[in-house]
Amino acid sequence: xxxxxxxxxxxxxxxxxxxxxxxxxxxxxxxxxxxxxxxxxxxxxxxxxxxxxxxxxxxxxxxxxxxxxxxxxxxxxxxxxxxxxxxxxxxxxxxxxxxxxxxxxxxxxxxxxxxxxxxxxxxxxxxxxxxxxxxxxxxxxxxxxxxxxxxxxxxxxxxxxxxxxxxxxxxxxxxxxxxxxxxxxxxxxxxxxxxxxxxxxxxxxxxxxxxxxxxxxxxxxxxxxxxxxxxxxxxxxxxxxxxxxxxxxxxxxxxxxxxxxxxxxxxxxxxxxxxxxxxxxxxxxxxxxxxxxxxxxxxxxxxxxxxxxxxxxxxxxxxxxxxxxxxx
Numbered sequence: 001x002x003x004x005x006x007x008x009x010x011x012x013x014x015x016x017x018x019x020x021x022x023x024x025x026x027x028x029x030x031x032x033x034x035x036x037x038x039x040x041x042x043x044x045x046x047x048x049x050x051x052x053x054x055x056x057x058x059x060x061x062x063x064x065x066x067x068x069x070x071x072x073x074x075x076x077x078x079x080x081x082x083x084x085x086x087x088x089x090x091x092x093x094x095x096x097x098x099x100x101x102x103x104x105x106x107x108x109x110x111x112x113x114x115x116x117x118x119x120x121x122x123x124x125x126x127x128x129x130x131x132x133x134x135x136x137x138x139x140x141x142x143x144x145x146x147x148x149x150x151x152x153x154x155x156x157x158x159x160x161x162x163x164x165x166x167x168x169x170x171x172x173x174x175x176x177x178x179x180x181x182x183x184x185x186x187x188x189x190x191x192x193x194x195x196x197x198x199x200x201x202x203x204x205x206x207x208x209x210x211x212x213x214x215x216x217x218x219x220x221x222x223x224x225x226x227x228x229x230x231x232x233x234x235x236x237x238x239x240x241x242x243x244x245x246x247x248x249x250x251x252x253x254x255x256x257x258x259x260x261x262x263x264x265x266x267x268x269x270x271x272x273x274x275x276x277x278x279x280x281x282x283x284x285x286x287x288x289x290x291x292x293x294x295x296x297x298x299x300x301x302x303x304x305x306x307x308x309x310x311x312x313x314x315x316x317x318x319x320x321x322x323x324x325x326x327x328x
Contacts, residue, residue, distance in 0.1 A: 015326040018077045020069055021266045022084055025096035027316065028066065030272020032059040032103035034309045037276050037302055039110075040283040044298070055309075056107035063100050070097075088147040089210075092134065095155035098127040099273075102158075102165040109168075120169060124162050124177065130155045131184065148199040149206055150216035151270075152192050157220050160185035160227040167230025178231050185227065189220035208262050213270040214253050221246030222277035226284070235288040243285045247297075250278055264315050266325065272309060279305040 035055035041047045074081045085091045101123025109116035134155040162181035166174055196217070200206070206214070225242040229235050257271065279301040286294040319325040 015323040023093040026269035028063045028100040033276020037279040044287040092151040095158045102161045106165040156188035163227035215271045215274040218274040222281040225281040
């Protein structure tokens with residue numbers, strides 16, 4: 001009997017830091033995005049900054065915990081990390097680490113601007129380096145069209161987040177760097193959006209495990225809205241076009257993503273930051289146009305985002321405590 005139990009225990013998968021998925025850094029993006037959305041809501045509706053500050057602190061804590069944990073994984077299992085980076089789909093999620101730096105800098109700027117500038121520079125350098133690396137990898141050619149998935153947007157369009165977080169940076173060179181980042185992010189977004197939509201229309205549907213990442217298709221337009229308006233310090237007609245098309249994409253994709261038959265996994269965090277960008281853009285645009293229906297839409301999106309983050313956080317904690325998160 002004891003030998004049977006020993007064999008059973010050996011066959012059971014064991015939790016290990018080796019299995020920590022890089023896509024879990026999307027949780028930092030989502031929680032930081034929640035903080036930004038509630039900060040925007042406080043400007044529009046006079047809501048207390050308590051929720052925004054609490055979410056910001058949580059995002060920083062999660063980032064530190066994940067950062068240290070993934071560093072341990074990189075030291076102990078460097079070959080696993082290299083394989084993850086070289087994977088044609090999973091490798092794109094390394095962009096979530098760079099974006100996390102940028103969003104964290106935006107949160108820190110409320111309390112200490114000098115530290116925020118340092119974190120933003122780290123995030124900017126990391127984002128641009130990763131963008132060049134990923135684009136260079138694609139330009140080698142012979143890319144399988146099946147690998148053209150929304151996750152492609154993460155490292156390339158991440159350059160838009162440089163302007164989102166750095167629109168108010170005081171350094172003299174920050175203006176031109178933000179402009180460069182906007183140019184790169186916008187052109188890559190146009191190219192990748194065309195390629196990804198073509199793949200989705202003309203080829204097999206993406207696997208169920210990647211279905212939540214469909215909402216990443218919102219990101220180029222809503223993050224583009226935030227980057228453009230933060231850079232120009234103005235909400236104009238072009239910004240409105242970006243916002244409305246992103247909203248259209250969300251309405252079109254929501255029924256395909258939010259289905260009960262798709263089991264929970266860390267990949268579900270892919271919905272969080274696109275939702276946060278949409279909610280924040282909606283709040284910012286509604287503050288500009290001052291029309292009641294848009295205010296209602298903005299509050300509804302903020303509510304959806306808040307519920308989504310709470311559910312994802314609880315489910316992730318459950319997965320972690322049950323040992324499922326770090327098992328193969």
